[in-house]
Amino acid sequence: MRRILTYLLVLTLALAGCGRYIRQPRMAEGLLVATDTLSLGLERCPRTEWRVLHRSEGYVNNAVMTRFKGRYYCMWQESARDEDTPDTRIMYATSADGKSWSTPDILAKPGEDFFASPGGWLAREDTLTALVNCIGSPERSAGGSAFCISTADGQSWTAPRPVLMADGNPVEGIFEQDPLLLPEGRWIGAVHFRPGTTLCPVYTDDPTGKGGWKKARFPEGEGKPLEPSQYRAGDGTLVMFMRDQSSSFRKLFSISGDRGETWSAPALTTIPDARTKQCAGTLPDGRTFWVGCPTGTKSRRSLAVAFSEDGYLYNEAYLLAGPRDLPERRKEGVYKTRGYNYPKALVDGDTLWIALAVNKEDVCVIRVRP
Numbered sequence: 001m002r003r004i005l006t007y008l009l010v011l012t013l014a015l016a017g018c019g020r021y022i023r024q025p026r027m028a029e030g031l032l033v034a035t036d037t038l039s040l041g042l043e044r045c046p047r048t049e050w051r052v053l054h055r056s057e058g059y060v061n062n063a064v065m066t067r068f069k070g071r072y073y074c075m076w077q078e079s080a081r082d083e084d085t086p087d088t089r090i091m092y093a094t095s096a097d098g099k100s101w102s103t104p105d106i107l108a109k110p111g112e113d114f115f116a117s118p119g120g121w122l123a124r125e126d127t128l129t130a131l132v133n134c135i136g137s138p139e140r141s142a143g144g145s146a147f148c149i150s151t152a153d154g155q156s157w158t159a160p161r162p163v164l165m166a167d168g169n170p171v172e173g174i175f176e177q178d179p180l181l182l183p184e185g186r187w188i189g190a191v192h193f194r195p196g197t198t199l200c201p202v203y204t205d206d207p208t209g210k211g212g213w214k215k216a217r218f219p220e221g222e223g224k225p226l227e228p229s230q231y232r233a234g235d236g237t238l239v240m241f242m243r244d245q246s247s248s249f250r251k252l253f254s255i256s257g258d259r260g261e262t263w264s265a266p267a268l269t270t271i272p273d274a275r276t277k278q279c280a281g282t283l284p285d286g287r288t289f290w291v292g293c294p295t296g297t298k299s300r301r302s303l304a305v306a307f308s309e310d311g312y313l314y315n316e317a318y319l320l321a322g323p324r325d326l327p328e329r330r331k332e333g334v335y336k337t338r339g340y341n342y343p344k345a346l347v348d349g350d351t352l353w354i355a356l357a358v359n360k361e362d363v364c365v366i367r368v369r370p
Contacts, residue, residue: 022264025239025253027271027294027306028315034272034296038322042304045318047369053093053101053355054363059083059333060091063355063363064177064344066121068128071154072098072346074355075107075130076363077117082334083360088115090132094154098353098367108132108149108160119146119175122187122209127152129209132160133174143194146171148210164211166204171213178279178344179209180230180238188238188260189213190228199225201240203260216256221265223252227277229344231288233311241280241290242266249273249296271314272296277342282311283370284350290314291343291354300339301326303356307370320354320366329359336360 033041054060056078063076075092079085090108093101107130108116119131128151135144146163162170173193180188187209190201199218206212223244230240238260242252251271254263271294278292288311293300306317321340329338336359343356354366 022255023312024267025269025271025312025314028313031315031317032272032294038324039319040294040302040304042317042319045305045320045368048320049367051099051365052362053365054104056361058331059336059360060363061357061360062118062177062342063357064118064120065346065353065355065365066123066128067346067348068123069154071096073121073128074363074365075118076357083336084115084135086110086115088117090116090118098365114144118177120177120179122179124207127208128154131163131175135174143172143196144174146173146175146191163213166212166214176227178229182232182259186259188230192226197226199228199242201260201263216260217262219265222268223248223266225252225266229278229280231280231282231311233288234286239311241278243273243275243277244268245275247275249275251278274298274300276300279343279345281345281347283347283352287370289352289370291345293340300337300341303340303343305368327359330361
């Protein structure tokens, strides 16, 4: 009986349509010490620099960076007091060096029946496109729609236009913030589709990313997957980490062996998580990384980065910031979680940039030399 159960378990870990055994991403045993609430048993990350890009008077979150024509761009959502309120808009700032930033400006305003939230950047050599999620307010569960605005010079932006599926219909959902551009030109992303926020990976071969999006095959699995981030492992497989909203306090994962068209059913890893958004990617030397709050509780007061040589075994990790580094929250607000919120990464040459919201009050960027 035990052999039969083991065989069935292996079958459930076979990638649909590819006939390959799934290698599960994992942390090296003993690398994290969950009981150490101050440092998770990790050394401080060397060669890091912190910058406060913007101190808000109310609420900020969902910061995400990119680089375009020699400048860094960072956008985030901002409101007067609380999370996801009708006055929520998208702000952005730019920088030549990642240290000194321009005065924030409005990138997208809310409408009469929606608020605006960042959906990520699509950066090409000649055009920078911002994905804008227009989310029905005040109930986030109503879902949203995706629009895009573009610039060729970093100053003048086009009027918003709907992002389109391959059938020509608008994307009726909310884009996650870090779409991945494969070397052959395909964009890999994820959308939380209506009704509610049902996650599905998407892909398009439209180089602009403004249309041609298709839903990937994504079977049901463990947990309640949300807010994914994906990367290419050393063997060419795409790996996607996800937040588990069902409160397992572990990362979910899924993989694709056919360039994002088919994904395995979400499954739990042994990697702890704070039930929060994370980011992941691939460095120029082929190593992969993820950044998040691996506390195994709801606490987001420890931020860490982990590295892997092959994209599966994470055997190197460092603390980026802990509870002792966290400033006091200046003002109260709904869902103003104290801690290091929603990190998103940009790989730029030999530098890893991480944008995040500290206490959902300050937009910060971290420069890491891996």
